[in-house]
Amino acid sequence: MQGYYGDPTNGGKCQPCKCNGHANACQAQTGKCFCTTKGIKGDQCQLCESDNRYLGNPLRGTCYYGLLIDYQFTFSLIQDDDRHYTAINFMATPEQTDKDLDLSINASNNFNLNVTWSAGSTAGTISGEEVPIISKMSIKEYRDGFSYEKFNFRNNPNITFYVYVSNFSWPIKIQISFSQHSSFMDLVQFFVTFFSCFLSLLLVAAVVWKIKQTCWASRRREHLPTHSELHQKAKYLRCWKFGINTEVTGSTQQVRQQPWREGNELTLQACDLSSELCQIVSGVFFSPGMCGNCLCRP
Numbered sequence: 001m002q003g004y005y006g007d008p009t010n011g012g013k014c015q016p017c018k019c020n021g022h023a024n025a026c027q028a029q030t031g032k033c034f035c036t037t038k039g040i041k042g043d044q045c046q047l048c049e050s051d052n053r054y055l056g057n058p059l060r061g062t063c064y065y066g067l068l069i070d071y072q073f074t075f076s077l078i079q080d081d082d083r084h085y086t087a088i089n090f091m092a093t094p095e096q097t098d099k100d101l102d103l104s105i106n107a108s109n110n111f112n113l114n115v116t117w118s119a120g121s122t123a124g125t126i127s128g129e130e131v132p133i134i135s136k137m138s139i140k141e142y143r144d145g146f147s148y149e150k151f152n153f154r155n156n157p158n159i160t161f162y163v164y165v166s167n168f169s170w171p172i173k174i175q176i177s178f179s180q181h182s183s184f185m186d187l188v189q190f191f192v193t194f195f196s197c198f199l200s201l202l203l204v205a206a207v208v209w210k211i212k213q214t215c216w217a218s219r220r221r222e223h224l225p226t227h228s229e230l231h232q233k234a235k236y237l238r239c240w241k242f243g244i245n246t247e248v249t250g251s252t253q254q255v256r257q258q259p260w261r262e263g264n265e266l267t268l269q270a271c272d273l274s275s276e277l278c279q280i281v282s283g284v285f286f287s288p289g290m291c292g293n294c295l296c297r298p
Contacts, residue, residue, distance in 0.1 A: 005031035019045045020058055023084070038077065038088040039063040055091070057125050064091035064162065069101075070179045078171040087166040091121065092178040094161075097153040099180040101161065106141035106175050111168040113142055117151065120158030130162070138167075 002025045006014040017026035019033035022045035026033045035045040039054035040063045048054040048063035056063040067073060067090050077085050094101050105113065115134035118126050136142060151159060165174060 005029065021045075022058055022062070025084075034084040036084055036086045037062060038075070038082070038085045039065055056089075061125065062089055064089045066090075067092040067176065067178055069095045070177075070181065072104075072175060072177040075174045075176075076171075078173070083170045085170060086168060087164070088174065089165070090163040090176060092161050092163075094148070094153055094159065094178075094180060096148075096180050097157060098148060100148050101146045101151075101153075102143070102179045103146070103161070103163070104143045104175075104177050104179070105163070105165070107165070107168065108140075108171075108173045109168050110138045110140055111172075111174075112137050112164075112166045113139060114164040114166070115144075116162045116164075117146075118160055118162070119156050121160045126160075126162075133161075 001014065003017055004014040005017060005026050005028050006012060007029070008014050015031065017023060017031060017033055019026060019035065022035050022037055022040050023033040024036065030043075032043045033045045035041060037045075039049050039052070039056075040058050041047050041049050042058075046058055048056050048058060053066050054063040055066055065073075065075075065088070069092065075088060077088075092101075103115070113134060113136040114132065116130045116132050118130045119128040133146075134142075134144060146161065148154075153159060161178070163176065165176075168174075
């Protein structure tokens with residue numbers, strides 16, 4: 001029977017589970033409690049998992065996970081050992097007395113949320129009156145802020161906020177954070193991030209452009225004749241000359257090529273090359289303006 005342990009055979013009796021109010025069931029033979037609040041341990045749910053940042057006293061209250069300000073914490077209760085958990089508690093103390101405190105929490109399953117505060121705590125044990133602030137039922141996320149003026153952070157330097165998450169089903173993933181930051185810092189962070197991304201993109205674009213230019217230059221060099229090839233072409237040009245007879249018919253100037261004969265005073269022509277190569281050869285090996293008289297095949 002749930003809530004009891006022992007062996008009723010041969011006149012034996014079952015005894016109720018002794019779990020200090022932190023479990024509804026226990027191991028049937030040994031009576032070891034299945035604690036329902038994450039962070040509470042022990043055969044009778046009498047201890048906190050202090051080595052995992054849980055503080056408090058289950059004999060007088062419960063255990064809390066101590067949250068750091070401006071950090072997001074994720075709790076994944078997905079293992080078989082976590083199937084009995086239906087609650088988890090948190091606590092946080094503001095680090096700055098002149099800035100508001102923001103709370104953000106979300107989970108993969110529905111949960112109940114209660115938030116309270118007190119003037120302080122000692123090792124997770126509440127000192128002073130615990131005042132309720134928020135009570136929500138069956139939600140998946142919640143955000144809220146606590147004014148440093150309203151809660152008088154200056155005169156209550158040890159003020160502590162307590163968050164109780166309960167009535168959730170296994171498995172579940174919970175994310176929670178307390179933060180204190182100003183809007184000015186948000187703008188600074190935005191501009192720093194924006195310009196960092198912009199400069200990174202600019203640098204990548206410059207590198208890509210440089211690589212592209214290098215590839216284009218390499219391809220152009222592959223298609224251009226080498227210096228030795230130009231010398232060979234120039235030598236070939238000096239071996240073949242053509243005479244130019246010009247006849248003007250109307251407004252049209254007709255050019256007729258004739259084989260070169262000894263004794264004729266002829267202009268050196270480059271007629272066995274493309275127009276582009278003619279210009280290159282003439283520019284390198286011949287006097288300027290010679291290409292104006294070249295008859296080059298396209």
